[in-house]
Amino acid sequence: MSDKSTGRQETGQIDTVMQEERLFPPSAEFSAQARVRSLEEYQKLWEESTANPEAFWGQLAQEELHWFEPFHTVLDWNEPVAKWFVGGKTNVSYNCLDVHLTTNRRHKAAIIWEGEPGDTRTLTYLQLHREVCRFANGLKSLGVKQGDVVSIYMPMTPELVIAMLGCARIGAVHSVIFAGFSAEAIADRNNDANAKIQITSDAAWRRGKQLPLKLTVDEALEKSPTVEKCIVLRRTGAEVEMREGRDVWWHDLVDAQSDDCPAEPLDSETTLFILYTSGSTGKPKGIRHTTAGYNLYAKKTFQWVFDHRDEDLFWCTADCGWITGHSYVAYGPLSAGATQLMYEGAPNWPQEDRFWKLVEKYRVSTFYTAPTAIRAFIKWGDQHVDKYDLSSLRLLGTVGEGINPEAWMWYHEKIGGERCPIVDTWWQTETGGIMMSPLPGAIAAKPGSCTKPLPGIVPKIVDESGREVEPNHGGMLCIAHPWPGMLRGIWGDDERYREQYWTKVPGMYLTGDNARQDNDGYYWIMGRIDDVINVSGHRLSTIEVESALVSHPQVAEAAAVGRPDELKGQAIAVFVTVRDAEPNDALAAELKLHVRKEIGALAVPSDIHFTATLPKTRSGKIMRRLLRDIAAGTEIVGDTSTIEDYSALAKLRDDEE
Numbered sequence: 018m019s020d021k022s023t024g025r026q027e028t029g030q031i032d033t034v035m036q037e038e039r040l041f042p043p044s045a046e047f048s049a050q051a052r053v054r055s056l057e058e059y060q061k062l063w064e065e066s067t068a069n070p071e072a073f074w075g076q077l078a079q080e081e082l083h084w085f086e087p088f089h090t091v092l093d094w095n096e097p098v099a100k101w102f103v104g105g106k107t108n109v110s111y112n113c114l115d116v117h118l119t120t121n122r123r124h125k126a127a128i129i130w131e132g133e134p135g136d137t138r139t140l141t142y143l144q145l146h147r148e149v150c151r152f153a154n155g156l157k158s159l160g161v162k163q164g165d166v167v168s169i170y171m172p173m174t175p176e177l178v179i180a181m182l183g184c185a186r187i188g189a190v191h192s193v194i195f196a197g198f199s200a201e202a203i204a205d206r207n208n209d210a211n212a213k214i215q216i217t218s219d220a221a222w223r224r225g226k227q228l229p230l231k232l233t234v235d236e237a238l239e240k241s242p243t244v245e246k247c248i249v250l251r252r253t254g255a256e257v258e259m260r261e262g263r264d265v266w267w268h269d270l271v272d273a274q275s276d277d278c279p280a281e282p283l284d285s286e287t288t289l290f291i292l293y294t295s296g297s298t299g300k301p302k303g304i305r306h307t308t309a310g311y312n313l314y315a316k317k318t319f320q321w322v323f324d325h326r327d328e329d330l331f332w333c334t335a336d337c338g339w340i341t342g343h344s345y346v347a348y349g350p351l352s353a354g355a356t357q358l359m360y361e362g363a364p365n366w367p368q369e370d371r372f373w374k375l376v377e378k379y380r381v382s383t384f385y386t387a388p389t390a391i392r393a394f395i396k397w398g399d400q401h402v403d404k405y406d407l408s409s410l411r412l413l414g415t416v417g418e419g420i421n422p423e424a425w426m427w428y429h430e431k432i433g434g435e436r437c438p439i440v441d442t443w444w445q446t447e448t449g450g451i452m453m454s455p456l457p458g459a460i461a462a463k464p465g466s467c468t469k470p471l472p473g474i475v476p477k478i479v480d481e482s483g484r485e486v487e488p489n490h491g492g493m494l495c496i497a498h499p500w501p502g503m504l505r506g507i508w509g510d511d512e513r514y515r516e517q518y519w520t521k522v523p524g525m526y527l528t529g530d531n532a533r534q535d536n537d538g539y540y541w542i543m544g545r546i547d548d549v550i551n552v553s554g555h556r557l558s559t560i561e562v563e564s565a566l567v568s569h570p571q572v573a574e575a576a577a578v579g580r581p582d583e584l585k586g587q588a589i590a591v592f593v594t595v596r597d598a599e600p601n602d603a604l605a606a607e608l609k610l611h612v613r614k615e616i617g618a619l620a621v622p623s624d625i626h627f628t629a630t631l632p633k634t635r636s637g638k639i640m641r642r643l644l645r646d647i648a649a650g651t652e653i654v655g656d657t658s659t660i661e662d663y664s665a666l667a668k669l670r671d672d673e674e
């Protein structure tokens with residue numbers, strides 16, 4: 018990073034103060050065996066795909082999916098309503114399972130699973146197919162029909178994936194709710210979706226303790242009048258109350274079922290799932306994804322970005338309660354016939370080395386996790402990593418937030434042994450799959466940049482008036498052309514869908530993120546549009562200030578927010594967790610000096626709050642709205658001169674921010 022002066026912008030553009038010059042090309046060996054082997058090859062692919070997206074996606078859809086009936090139209094686009102592969106009939110469960118049964122993947126492991134207590138299970142494609150068929154027959158026996166909504170609140174067990182695929186097989190719509198949400202949050206989602214069936218387990222293992230999932234569901238179902246039946250998986254053996262006439266054990270439902278359940282030929286635009294995500298106005302949005310387009314996009318992006326090879330062992334650490342678990346645990350890897358590791362529990366149970374122990378034990382080759390986890394690993398210390406042989410790894414990935422360049426370097430050196438490319442993947446629940454990321458054999462990485470768009474994706478960065486901005490100026494990130502994985506709407510609220518994503522910038526999908534492009538055409542995500550800090554008319558992005566702080570050896574994590582300031586409009590307040598230093602005034606002064614040196618006087622924080630932990634959403638994103646309220650003094654906290662544990666406050670805000 019180096020100093021760079023910033024110019025005042027009148028158009029609502031965002032100033033950039035960060036310059037990252039380091040470039041990490043893939044090794045010649047990696048590129049030589051990659052799917053896409055050079056920048057030129059990538060560029061050719063991208064140009065072809067965007068010159069005629071319909072021809073591009075149409076051909077891929079024919080090659081990659083099984084069609085019970087062929088489609089007649091690739092794209093029917095009537096903004097903001099997209100229909101892909103119109104007239105075709107396919108089935109996602111068929112594409113994930115049945116297609117492999119006639120190949121040499123029939124007896125290949127689909128899921129290698131380890132529970133938190135250390136119990137293990139492996140399911141081959143043939144075995145997984147059988148389990149899914151029996152579960153789908155179980156759903157049918159309860160009267161579940163195409164279009165019915167099934168609410169899933171389960172631990173990361175193979176049955177969670179079996180439940181998702183079982184729904185997909187018969188055209189039921191799943192709504193997976195992360196098993197950390199409260200009864201209230203489950204009931205809200207069940208009611209919004211009119212859920213008919215609930216699936217849960219007796220309890221879930223979490224750091225050696227049992228989370229009483231069934232108990233939480235019992236409370237939620239008191240307020241979910243549309244739910245008729247509740248299927249309960251026995252996981253921990255915890256005692257639960259089974260409500261007569263409503264509750265049924267998973268094993269009782271499934272044991273008697275036949276393992277023959279032909280996949281239902283479903284129209285391409287049949288709803289596959291809804292997934293609730295945070296909205297800026299509080300009420301969670303049910304993001305709706307459909308069958309063929311989503312399936313194709315999850316499969317192809319998995320193959321491109323993770324450069325998937327049959328001999329890989331892929332491990333995505335995300336929970337199926339989030340979109341990452343939908344696209345890169347369930348649907349992408351299974352469509353591609355991959356073998357994946359699935360782990361049930363916490364990364365620090367029984368010790369902080371659990372992930373590396375798993376990598377060594379199973380010889381994981383591709384590892385995909387979130388920056389929040391990487392920052393935790395750094396904080397826990399290298400001794401937990403150094404004990405293990407991580408030489409099986411060949412590719413690393415991140416998702417969910419921007420990664421600070423210092424954390425990127427640690428990931429590269431400590432986990433990747435300076436050998437593995439890192440794919441920093443930018444995407445959203447709404448996009449269905451990865452939108453920007455290096456193709457690891459083709460595009461050299463820059464720490465902190467998600468680099469370039471995937472084939473078929475056309476990003477644009479625009480200012481308030483909708484005009485494209487110059488390189489190195491931040492603006493609103495939009496996508497110019499529909500893509501198969503895009504959301505099809507917000508469940509039950511067409512107007513909100515139009516309003517949120519398609520109104521502000523005409524003719525483009527509005528992502529809600531800010532970004533800039535550098536002189537090499539690389540994209541840098543600058544945070545959510547609402548998070549911009551405006552200091553004396555300069556609009557700064559949170560990630561740049563945070564990255565400067567994290568580059569200080571004593572800083573583990575940092576979050577920057579704006580707070581009202583009479584003189585400057587806004588002043589920068591930062592929340593910092595330290596490694597093992599004593600947080601005091603001297604360190605605060607040193608950190609201010611450090612930011613001044615790294616990016617300039619403009620970005621020097623006015624307030625530094627030391628905190629034991631940062632408040633995070635359940636998916637691990639920093640809760641900036643809460644921090645803004647604390648910084649502005651509108652959220653009552655105790656004595657802020659001592660170290661606060663703001664995560665306690667986060668728990669009071671029940672929903673995702």
Ligand code: WTA
Binds near residue numbers: 419467
């Ligand atoms: C942020 C997760 C920077 C971004 C798949 C986006 C990122 C939101 C990155 C979506 C990344 C995700 N770099 N920011 N690589 N990946 N984000 O819906 O603000 O949970 O809009 O989907 O996370 O979060 P969501």
